[in-house]
Amino acid sequence: MTAKNVLGTPLVPCSYDPLTGYYRDGCCNTDAQDSGSHVICARVTQAFLEFSLTRGNDLFMPRPEHRFPGLKAGDRWCLCALRWKEAFEAGVAPPVVLECTHARALDYVTLEQLRAHEYLRQPSQP
Secondary structure (H helix, E strand, C coil), rough: CCCEECCCCEEECCCCCCEEECCCCCCCCCCCCCCCCCCEEECCHHHHHHHHHCCCCCCCCCEHHHCCCCCCCCCCCEEEHHHHHEEEHHCCCCCHHHHCCCHHHCCCCCCHHHHHHHHCCCCCCC
């Protein structure tokens, strides 16, 4: 069965560079073992990365043992749904790529919340 995104269409890959996803397959796929629900594809911002750091999650620091390269503003990454929601409530939620965000995100946030932070690509941007 093909995974669906929040729009009800097939899930599109989020990022291959850096390689993201719970399975490091480029997609925000999930299953019962993904306790963090890494289902929201976001284009991270400096404000979000700093917010995450204050919450004890250093997304700047590479962690090769987890195949994690460390992030910089502008990278696309599959975020934990509850961390995105927390950032949303704090006013620092990063933009979301809806077609790359797994439908399970709707277990945590509304489509309206996601749409309010939709990343709208310019023709020259990934």
